[in-house]
Amino acid sequence: MExxxxxxxxxxxxRAREFVDEVVIPTEREHLGQGPVGEDVIEDLREEARDRDIYCPQIDEEHGGMGMDLSDVLPLFEEAGRSLLGASAMRVDAPDEGNMHTLELVGSEEQKEEWLEPLVAGEIRSAFGMTEPRDGAGSDPKMLKTTAEKDGDEWVIDGHKWWTTQGSHADVILLMAVTDPDAHPYQGASIILVPTDADGVEMVRDIPHLGPDMDGHGHAEFRFDDVRVPEENLLGSENAGFAIAQQRLGPARLTHCMRFSGMARRALTIAKAYMSERESFGTSLSDKQSLRYDIADKETELHAARTMVRHAAEEIARGEQARVPVSMSKVFTANVCQEAIDLAIQCTGGSGISRDLPLADFYEGVRAFRIVDGADEVHQRVIARDAFEGAEEHTDELENLPTF
Incomplete structure (x- = not known):
């Protein structure tokens, strides 16, 4: 499609497509079914990405990136998503990608020097601490329980977080905490940079979970007990945490969509190649009309998803929050990609559920996508609220209905 x-x-x-085809996918094949790859493997891929001028294109050049606009990097994100190692190789992997974007948007010059530039270089890792155990923040972020109180020139943090992606490897957590308990939840939270080696930070465990982990991200549980960090670790303005999070989440959700779109695209490519070679009941699977139409449906829906993401990115580029277009893109793409990967597994039969192909890993990853970065239902709530806004103003459409 053009x-x-x-x-x-x-x-x-x-350039990204050539890199993934020539270098990343062959490396992935060597490690399929063996768990996380070593740091040396990722660093070798990153060196090659730098040489090919496709490394961290979304961050300004002054901080070590390529300085390209969101709309211009989205196609690269899709290419990166075709491999389990692609996003890490090109330094467009979550959660670092979203955290780097946040630091670039609202970080002080000192914070950018201390955290952003080492993140871009791949020298450190980061996490975003929002989600909390039961009765805390999750799909409803207003339920935030973690607190940060000012004591002299320090923030004192207490709380409990989990599903902190990459937390067990992170050097710093962008932590969401209540800083004004008397304010409305959306006006009373801040984001604070918390080094993971600070006193009182306890990494409880890496949570066993559904999903591939070839690049070794994981999802950690943390406790924060009287953790003290300097006041200058406040990221952006005090009590502006939710506004900053929205600036982070809009583009991050779109980049997620494109990565998973790339994953679904490769899944269908594998399925079509398999169907062309595999014969059953006298003809190749690719000649079976029902399967051909199933593939056609998924190709059509993936095209629609890519188009929606591009539209939402254009709205953001115009300065809009684009909450509804982003929510539509996220929930639609997540479901389409899951269905496409599920179809690819069905079409490849026993090979699809083996670890000889990446489809089983893809399936686990895409199922989680319907929950992370806002569950389907959260985005449907946003869309429905917009859909019904002003509906009562059009009751004249019902005037010809009989009354009972």
Whole structure:
């Protein structure tokens, strides 16, 4: 499909596609079914990505990136998503990608020097601490329980977090905490940079979970007991945590969509190749009409998903929050990608559920996508609220209905 991306976006995507095909996927095949790869493998891939001029394109050049716009890097994100190692290789992997974007948007010059630039370089890792155990913040972030109180020139933090992606490897956590308990929840929380080696930070465990972990991210549980960090570790303005999180989450959700779109695209490619070679009941699977139509449906829906994501990115580029277009993109893409990968597994039979192909890992990853970064139902709530806004103003449409 031709999406009329900019020449810069097309050139970047072409380089990324070649890199994934020639280097990343062969490396992935060597390690399928063996758990997380070593740091040396990731660093070798990153060196190659730097040489090919496709490393961290979304961050400004002054901080070590390539300084490209969101709309221009989205096609690269899709190419990265075709491999379990692609996003880490090109330094467009969550959660670091979203955290780097946040630091670039609202971080002080000192914070950018201390945290952003080492993150871009791949020298450190980060996590985002929002989700809390039962009765705390989750799909409803207003339920935030973790607190940060000012004591002189320090923040004192107490709380409990889990599903902190990459937390067990992180050097710093962008931690969401209540800083004004008397304010409305959306006006009373802040984001504070918490080094994971600070006194009182306890990494309880890495949570066993559904999903691939070839790049070794994991999801950690933390406790914060009288943790003290300097007041200058406040990220952005005090009590602006939710506003900053929205700035982070909009683009991050779109980049997630494109990564998973790439995953679904490769899943269908594998399925079509398998169907073309595999014969059953006298003809190849690719000749079976019902399967051909199933593939056609998923190709159509993936095209719609890519188009929706590009539209939402254009709205953000115009300065809009684009909450409804982002929510539509996220919930639609997550479901389409899950269905496409599920179909690919069905079409490849026993090979699809083996670890000889990446489809089983893809399936575990895409199922989690319907929950992370806002569950389907959260986004449907946003869409429905917008859909019903002002509905009562159009009751004249019902005037010809009989009354009972």
């Amino acid at each position: 999406y009329h991306d900019s020449p810069e976006a097309k050139e970047l995507a072409d």
